[in-house]
Amino acid sequence: MPEAHRERRRFHRIITDKPVVLDTGDGQYQGKTLDISLRGLLLQLTGDWRPEVGCEVIARVMLDNDDCCIEARGMIVHVEGEHAGIQVTRMDVDSASRLRRMVELNLIEPGDLERDIIELIKA
Numbered sequence: 353m354p355e356a357h358r359e360r361r362r363f364h365r366i367i368t369d370k371p372v373v374l375d376t377g378d379g380q381y382q383g384k385t386l387d388i389s390l391r392g393l394l395l396q397l398t399g400d401w402r403p404e405v406g407c408e409v410i411a412r413v414m415l416d417n418d419d420c421c422i423e424a425r426g427m428i429v430h431v432e433g434e435h436a437g438i439q440v441t442r443m444d445v446d447s448a449s450r451l452r453r454m455v456e457l458n459l460i461e462p463g464d465l466e467r468d469i470i471e472l473i474k475a
Contacts, residue, residue: 375410
């Protein structure tokens, strides 16, 4: 990833491999979450489907318990080959709590989560 792009990021990203289901309203599509932050997701898409930039989706990131997931509404902001980036625009409280805990457990510096939350509030 180019250094300039990396410097623009305001949120710590957590590398993961959790399955994801995308709902576009026209259908459901499978993929894998490559990384996740308080503000977005990077996905690896399976199959031939490729979303259009600007497409609104509901992403359900499946956690260890199939009944438990992080559900986020968002917009596709880039598509490159089999990878798609989603900017999160809305998330329910339970999903936000699960995501916060996931980020918290994976950060090296405890203060990083607080900084990310402050940036999220500013956004």
